[in-house]
Amino acid sequence: MTDQVPLAEGLFTWPSEDPALLGGLASDGTLVFPYRPYKLVGGVREELEKVELPRRGTLWTFTTQRFRPPSPPYAGDDDADSFEPFAVGYVELPGALRVEARLTEPDPAKLRIGQEMELRIVPFGTDATGNQTVLYAFAPVEEASDGTE
Known part of the structure; x- marks a missing residue:
């Protein structure tokens, strides 16, 4: 069995049963994603606090990717013939910011x-050492037939 590794380090908590995206919080209350250690605040370089962002949000906008993006930078295991379209969108995280992400539901x-x-956290591809790479995505929250969760 191969290990699962993040496509890029520092984007989300991993491994985790309840993963969270990692952002940076400045003294003025602004958030950045992905996390980075520093930001200019009022013209002064400030160290940011690493924080976990909310796991749920609302879909702000979306589109579909119907052709395989160029490689690099695209790092998927597919090719032009095996590529499957996917949706990408911005998810507004309450009290935080909007995050661009792949969506697990490809049907617009x-x-x-x-x-x-x-x-x-979803499988994406394979790295140079044979490990399965994973990345963050957002899935629609299933609604019960009566409109409640």
């Missing part, structure tokens, strides 16, 4: 602006 007919979304 099943997505809607304002839809509740939840963070997931």
Whole structure:
């Protein structure tokens, strides 16, 4: 069995049963994602506090990627023939910021602006050492037939 490793370090808590994206919090209350150690605040370089961002948010906007992006930078295991379209969007995290992310639901007919979304960690490809890479994505929160979760 191969190990699962993040596509890039420092984007989310890993491994974790309840993963969270990692952002940076400045003294003026602003957040950045992905986390970085420093930011200019009022013209002064300030060290940021590493914080976990909310796991749930609402879909702010989205589109679909219907052709394979160029490599590099795209690092998927597919090729032009095996590529499967996917959705990408911005998810607004309450009290935080909007995050661009892949969406787990590729069918645009099943997505809607304002839809509740939840963070997931999903397989992506294979790295140079044979490990399975994983990345963050957002999945629609399933709604019960009566409109409640």
